[in-house]
Amino acid sequence: MRSTNEPVSPSGAGERAASSDVVVRDLTVGYGGAPVLRDVTVTFPAGRVTALVGANGCGKSTLLKACARQLTPTAGTVMLGAEDVSAWHRTRFARTVGFLPQDPVAPEGVSVQELVSRGRHPHRGAFGRWRAQDDAAVAEALELTGLSAFTDRQVGDLSGGQRQRVWIALALAQQTDVLLLDEPTTYLDIARQADVLDILCELQRSRGITLVMVLHELSLAARYADLMVAMKDGAVAARGSAADVMTDAVLSDVFDMRARVLHDPATGARVVIPLSAPRPGRDPLTGPRPTTTPSPDPVPPTPPPADPAAHRGAARSGGTGGLPARPDDLDEVHP
Numbered sequence: 001m002r003s004t005n006e007p008v009s010p011s012g013a014g015e016r017a018a019s020s021d022v023v024v025r026d027l028t029v030g031y032g033g034a035p036v037l038r039d040v041t042v043t044f045p046a047g048r049v050t051a052l053v054g055a056n057g058c059g060k061s062t063l064l065k066a067c068a069r070q071l072t073p074t075a076g077t078v079m080l081g082a083e084d085v086s087a088w089h090r091t092r093f094a095r096t097v098g099f100l101p102q103d104p105v106a107p108e109g110v111s112v113q114e115l116v117s118r119g120r121h122p123h124r125g126a127f128g129r130w131r132a133q134d135d136a137a138v139a140e141a142l143e144l145t146g147l148s149a150f151t152d153r154q155v156g157d158l159s160g161g162q163r164q165r166v167w168i169a170l171a172l173a174q175q176t177d178v179l180l181l182d183e184p185t186t187y188l189d190i191a192r193q194a195d196v197l198d199i200l201c202e203l204q205r206s207r208g209i210t211l212v213m214v215l216h217e218l219s220l221a222a223r224y225a226d227l228m229v230a231m232k233d234g235a236v237a238a239r240g241s242a243a244d245v246m247t248d249a250v251l252s253d254v255f256d257m258r259a260r261v262l263h264d265p266a267t268g269a270r271v272v273i274p275l276s277a278p279r280p281g282r283d284p285l286t287g288p289r290p291t292t293t294p295s296p297d298p299v300p301p302t303p304p305p306a307d308p309a310a311h312r313g314a315a316r317s318g319g320t321g322g323l324p325a326r327p328d329d330l331d332e333v334h335p
């Protein structure tokens with residue numbers, strides 16, 4: 001996969017002006033007449049990276065699908081800037097908005113090159129002619145995703161992670177101003193996750209595209225997104241920077257769990273530590289407490305802090321639940 005320190009060469013779409021905000025207004029949408037989202041209003045800012053986070057089933061994919069015109073709202077609108085996209089011709093929409101669903105299915109027997117080339121369909125002329133710029137866009141997408149050596153392989157023969165990169169390449173080949181990606185990193189190993197997000201964010205910077213991604217890995221979401229939108233029960237529960245959204249309180253609310261967020265000042269990264277629900281005989285961080293005979297050399301209990309103010313702080317935040325002392329280089333983030 002290509003190093004993201006290299007500039008991304010503009011092939012066709014590279015020098016476009018920044019796209020418009022994606023504005024979701026009073027949106028009610030669902031399946032078979034049953035709403036999943038009710039009166040949702042949220043803006044995904046132009047030329048920025050937004051991460052959509054939230055528990056399984058809270059409506060992230062539904063929101064993305066509505067933005068991609070895969071679902072028809074029963075009320076409300078999706079706008080690009082000041083324009084209601086429901087009125088757009090589908091070719092115009094496909095040239096402007098790219099969408100990668102959660103579990104795309106490749107046609108049987110299709111090669112990597114063929115599938116990625118489908119990203120160029122909206123750009124084909126009146127007679128469907130294939131042009132040099134289409135070749136360039138496909139080659140660039142394959143190179144960016146590290147798939148240049150895979151062009152003749154059948155998509156069905158690839159690993160889950162390789163297949164996911166093919167779908168990302170298809171979305172890149174489409175060269176749209178807006179990219180909506182539903183869990184683009186799910187099947188990728190940790191290095192490929194960072195590669196793909198580096199590439200997407202580099203494209204966002206160099207081309208000014210608007211990127212909206214559903215991400216389950218909160219630490220990655222916090223690291224890469226300019227804006228985080230946390231959803232709960234079909235509504236937006238929190239919206240803001242990682243510092244605003246990645247807090248113990250928001251995560252506890254949105255995911256219905258106890259969590260502790262650590263901030264690494266060296267990298268700016270935020271790391272979420274899920275804590276087990278308090279249960280008798282179970283330490284929230286380390287799991288079950290031994291109930292049998294103590295070891296011959298037991299670790300002495302941690303003495304209470306000398307500073308009474310530290311006691312009060314711990315009590316206000318619900319206590320630390322017997323957590324070990326924080327590493328020195330990690331600052332805890334509080335709401």
Ligand SMILES: Nc1ncnc2c1ncn2[C@@H]1O[C@H](COP(=O)(O)OP(=O)(O)OP(=O)(O)O)[C@@H](O)[C@H]1O
Pocket residue numbers: 031036054055056057058059060061062063102
């Ligand atoms: N095609 C469908 N038909 C009927 N109900 C659906 C359909 N797709 C999703 N739902 C329901 O809509 C709700 C929201 O689903 P959605 O896929 O938007 O959640 P999500 O936040 O993306 O979840 P996950 O993190 O598990 O992908 C869920 O209750 C789900 O069962």
